[in-house]
Amino acid sequence: MAKIVKFKKYGGPEVLEFEDIEVASPASREVRISVKAIGLNRAESMWRTGVYVEPVNLPGRLGYEISGVVDAIGSEVTHVAVGDVVSTMPSFSMNDYGMYGELVLAPAHSVVKHTDDISFEDAVAIWNVFITPYAAFVEGNRVKAGNTVLIPAASSGVGIGAIQVANMIGAVPIALTRTGAKKAELLAIGASHVIATDEEDMVAEVMRLTDGKGADFAFDPVGGPNFPKLVAGTAVGGTILIYGALSNDVTPLPMLEVLAKRITIHGYNLFTTTTTPELQKAAVEFVLGGLAQGKLKTLIAQRFKFADIVEAHRVLEKNQHVGRLVVEV
Structure with missing residues (x-):
């Protein structure tokens, strides 16, 4: 069993609630990830309040960007293996996948393998x-x-x-x-x-x-x-x-x-880039190259525990922070 975050109705951060679920084995083009960190996006706040670019199929899950370790892979997945350090990028509908959880399924095309010299926290502050x-x-x-x-x-x-x-x-x-x-x-x-x-x-x-x-x-x-x-x-x-x-x-x-x-x-949105393999590849090379050269640097404003996800969303909506809000799982 794994703990995930969901919401049954639109509203403020308080509508977020935890639920224990059994996470299925990955389908042929899915990856199951043991989550170590979550990066918060304003899009997720908009999703939770029902003012995003698509309606939510309630009850809803949420979350685009996580980092962690591959727990299992589908039969058609070849670019990552069990035990790899990975992160996910926004490239799917949150009606299909939600990344707020201890153990989650992600579409294979959203999963990026990288070296473990990028910390789990930094990995959710880059894509x-x-x-x-x-x-x-x-x-x-x-x-x-x-x-x-x-x-x-x-x-x-x-x-x-x-x-x-x-x-x-x-x-x-x-x-x-x-x-x-x-x-x-x-x-x-x-x-x-x-x-x-x-x-x-x-x-x-x-x-x-x-x-x-x-x-x-x-x-x-x-x-x-x-x-x-x-x-x-x-x-x-x-x-x-x-x-x-x-x-x-x-x-x-x-x-x-x-x-x-x-x-x-x-x-404009970034989904054309993140869902088109050759464009995504070029983007990943640009970002990882910039990080390696020191030209791109992550900035984490505040860290929260997974149990404090509601408070993390409250801080997200105040718009007083400089940088990324990260939830440690």
């Missing part, structure tokens, strides 16, 4: 954090060396990853954060500039930092009422890539400015 900006910036050569990139919600896990990936390819990351409280940390992480959007005129600052041109690229997980400011701060011919919807408010679209400046707005 969503770094592949999300990698696929956005590097695939298709969207962001080039010298380009200026606006990064809203810069203190989030993916925001911190975006700062580092931008630096790795020679771009100039401008971190956007609500107040100046996290400014020193964001600069230490590698932001070229930090703008406290509740305290400064964001558009004026962007224009000052770019000599009146505006940013070449904006990487937005928020949307909401401040979206027109991103448009105003984006250069003529620039691109805004939207990869999240953290704001619950309506997102206005200033049509005339978008048309006048010929701005391209893309909706």
Whole structure:
């Protein structure tokens, strides 16, 4: 028997509950993993509250990223073996698999083998954090060396990853954060500039930092009422890539400015990369290479015990941390 986390109705962190289940043997293309650590994503909070990109088949499980040791493999699995140190990346629906548990089944395509010099905690702070900006910036050569990139919600896990990936390819990351409280940390992480959007005129600052041109690229997980400011701060011919919807408010679209400046707005998620074998392979090589070179570094804000998963979700929703929240199993 193994303990897993599930929820029977939408709601706050308190709807999460533990259940002891017998975990089945893996199907032909599945891997069973003894979990050592779980990385929390805001997507899981949205899933729990019913505001994600797909509805939950209640009662629901949740969780994308875990690390651990392979316990059993399906008959068609060849890239990992029992005893291997592995982690999982977001590449499946949480209606099909949930990674919050002591022993879990994962689709084989989501499982990555790596050396044990990457700690279990660090292993759950690399895939969503770094592949999300990698696929956005590097695939298709969207962001080039010298380009200026606006990064809203810069203190989030993916925001911190975006700062580092931008630096790795020679771009100039401008971190956007609500107040100046996290400014020193964001600069230490590698932001070229930090703008406290509740305290400064964001558009004026962007224009000052770019000599009146505006940013070449904006990487937005928020949307909401401040979206027109991103448009105003984006250069003529620039691109805004939207990869999240953290704001619950309506997102206005200033049509005339978008048309006048010929701005391209893309909706984006990392699943095309993580579910396409050749793209996933390139992404994994980029991330592991960046880690080995010291150009990409994990940042863990806080650790929790598995029994404290509800409290971990409460902290996740406060948005006061810098970096990744990790649950030790």
